[in-house]
Amino acid sequence: MPELAARFRSLPPYPLSDVPAIKRDLKSRGVDVIDLGTGDADLPPPPAAVEALRGAAQDPANSRYPFQLGLVEFREEIARWMGSRFGVEVDPMKQLLPLIGSKEGIFHLPFAFLEPGDMTVIPDPGYQAYLGGTVLAGGTPHIVPLRPENDFLIPLDEIPEDVARRTKILYLNYPNNPTAASASREYLADAVEWCRRHDAILAYDNAYSEIAFDGYRPPSIFEIPRAMDVAIEFHSLSKTYNMTGWRAGWAVGNADLVGALTRVKTFADTGVPFTIQHAGVAALRSHADWVPGNVETFQRRRDAAVEALRDAGFDVPLPQATMYVWVPLPEGVSSEAWSRRLLLEQGVALLPGKSLGAGGEGFVRIALTCTEDRLRQAAARMAGLVATAGV
Structure with missing residues (x-):
C-alpha cells in the first residue's frame, strides 16, 4: 500500500x-x-418532519439525484426563516446552499480557498471539522486556546500580525461547542472588521442559534453591519429539531463564498436527498409552534x-x-x-x-x-x- x-x-x-x-x-x-x-x-424530531419524510418517500421523483440545486422550496423556506428569525434577507438561489449537515459544508469550505502556506484561525477546543478541513486542504491551522479569562472568545487583537497576513479563514462558533459560551454583538462586530482588514473569510458556525435560555436570542452574523462582505454562516437542523441522523443543514451568506462552496461540493457529492429536504421544509415551518x-x-x-x-x-x-x-x-x-x-x-x-x-x-x-x-x-x-x- x-x-x-x-x-x-x-x-x-x-x-x-x-x-x-x-x-x-x-x-x-x-x-x-x-x-x-x-x-x-x-x-x-417534529412530527411534521416525520410525516413529510414519509410522504416524500412515496413519490418516485424524490428518489432521483437532487444535485446542489436541490429542492427550490427548501431554499425558499430557509430564506423566509432567515428573514423572520434574524431580519436577514438573502437570495435563496445565490446566497444559500443546502448541506448534508453543516459539518460537511464547514469541512469543504477550505478546499476552495487555501493554498500551501495559507492559514486558518481555529478555536481550541473546537469542532474537529475546522481542523480537518484545513489540514486536508493543504492549509496551516493557527490554534487559539479558548480560556475563561477571555470569556472563551478568541482574543483577536492577540493574533500575531504574521499569522493575520496569511489567514484566509477565521472560524467562530457562538453559541459555542463545547464551552457553551456566547459572544456579544460588539465582539462579532470586531470579528467582522478584523476579517475585512485582513481580507479573510469569517466562517460562522451557528448550529446552536435556537437552543438558548432565559430570553437570550443568539444573533446571525449577518445582523452585524458589513458582515455580508466577508462571511458565510452555517446552520443545521440537527440540534434544533433533534434530527442529527437526518443530515441536513445549509450555508448562507456572501454569494461568492456560497458559489465557491457549491462548486467544491459538485465534485464531492450530489446533494441532500429530496426526501430530507421535504422534511426540512416541514421542520422550519414548525419552528414557532414546536x-x-x-x-x-x-x-x-x-x-x-x-x-x-x-x-x-x-x-x-x-x-x-x-x-x-x-x-x-x-x-x-x-x-x-x-x-x-x-x-x-x-x-x-x-x-x-x-x-x-x-x-x-x-x-x-x-x-x-x-x-x-x-x-x-x-x-x-x-x-x-x-x-x-x-x-
Whole structure:
C-alpha cells in the first residue's frame, strides 16, 4: 500500500474513537451506562418532519439525484426563516446552499480557498471539522486556546500580525461547542472588521442559534453591519429539531463564498436527498409552534444538571445557550484520564475537554441528552470519583 500522505498523518486521532466499543462492552456486562458524551439528544424530531419524510418517500421523483440545486422550496423556506428569525434577507438561489449537515459544508469550505502556506484561525477546543478541513486542504491551522479569562472568545487583537497576513479563514462558533459560551454583538462586530482588514473569510458556525435560555436570542452574523462582505454562516437542523441522523443543514451568506462552496461540493457529492429536504421544509415551518417546547426541555435539563453539579462540588456557570455544560475539573487533573476512569468505574460517558483540542484541558463537557433524573445521577457519580479517586 502507498504511504499515507503527510497531511493525513498530521491529523490527530478523532476524539474517543474507542469509547463506543467500551460502552457496548459495559452494557453487555449489565453496567448502567449514562451516556452524556455525544451531542445527540434522546428526543424525537417534529412530527411534521416525520410525516413529510414519509410522504416524500412515496413519490418516485424524490428518489432521483437532487444535485446542489436541490429542492427550490427548501431554499425558499430557509430564506423566509432567515428573514423572520434574524431580519436577514438573502437570495435563496445565490446566497444559500443546502448541506448534508453543516459539518460537511464547514469541512469543504477550505478546499476552495487555501493554498500551501495559507492559514486558518481555529478555536481550541473546537469542532474537529475546522481542523480537518484545513489540514486536508493543504492549509496551516493557527490554534487559539479558548480560556475563561477571555470569556472563551478568541482574543483577536492577540493574533500575531504574521499569522493575520496569511489567514484566509477565521472560524467562530457562538453559541459555542463545547464551552457553551456566547459572544456579544460588539465582539462579532470586531470579528467582522478584523476579517475585512485582513481580507479573510469569517466562517460562522451557528448550529446552536435556537437552543438558548432565559430570553437570550443568539444573533446571525449577518445582523452585524458589513458582515455580508466577508462571511458565510452555517446552520443545521440537527440540534434544533433533534434530527442529527437526518443530515441536513445549509450555508448562507456572501454569494461568492456560497458559489465557491457549491462548486467544491459538485465534485464531492450530489446533494441532500429530496426526501430530507421535504422534511426540512416541514421542520422550519414548525419552528414557532414546536421549537419553544423543545428548548424548554433542554432548559429544565440545564437547570437540573447545573444544580446537581454545584451540589457535587463543581464550580459550574449557568450557560445561556447550547445543549452542553462545560465543567472545570480540579487543578492538575487530566481530562482524558479522568473521563476514562469515570466511564470504566462509574458508567458515565462524557467528553474530555482535551479531546477537542489541548485548550480544553482541565474541563469536561456534559451533553444534556438524557432526563433530569439521569443527569442528577451522573453528577452524583462524578462526585464519587472526585472524592475517592485521588484525582
